[in-house]
Amino acid sequence: MFTNEMVLLAHPTFGALAIMAAVWVFVETLNVGPSNISRLRTVCFLGAGLMWLTYVVGGYWYVTQYGVDKAIIKAGPWPFAHSFFMEMKEHVFLMLLLLATFMPIAASADLSKNLGARKLVLWVAAFVVLTGFALEGSGALISMGTKVGLMAKPV
């Protein structure tokens, strides 16, 4: 039980850290030069790695544990927490995983001399941040859906 709770907490934590890494990539790209290009590429790999951890940990929990929460949410007053937010989140996340994986590939170009390469990395990092925040918010709504479902149960 303790392990499952830790897995559930680790999922949004890794996701938030991946978002922070993407913000870091965005800022490093705005100020890119010979002195920070190596750090920028390292943070790109860090962000992608954290997103993969988010995927593996969240995926494990979703496949093995979510069924109970799903039943509670669907029977409760917020069924949309599953029917819209969870369904949307689990599939948009697959796009986000690929986008985060593409981030270090995009940063392999010569960013300090190429404006187009910089714009590409800025767009990718920005979408990782925005999509990541949207999915973190969806996760919060799903948790709330379970909570209101449990509160609505007769004691």
Next chain:
Amino acid sequence: MTTSIKKQSEGLGGSISVGERVNSQVAGYGYSYAITSLLSALLVVLKESSAPVMDMMARLSGHHWVTHGILDIILFVAIGWLLSRSALASDASYGSVISAVIGSTVISGLIIAGFYAI
């Protein structure tokens, strides 16, 4: 043979190339992301609308979402590997890759969110 426009940039201490050709790996995997995202969004609509497709995906790995994720990853790597070696990637510009990434992210997101909202 793309034209490379060189202009001096103040504050960056050197010349910047605008519209320079993308390295083929960046273009290949950028286009691959765009294609895979769209296909993934369409697969959402297909599997949710077709019980046989959903059942088949569930049987392949034990859960439809796991199969969906594995398919996406395989497609992203395979299409990226193929396109990186193609003329499409070697002739691409950064503008076209950026447009593909933005367009695919927005359209795929709208397809998925729109499908579950309706």
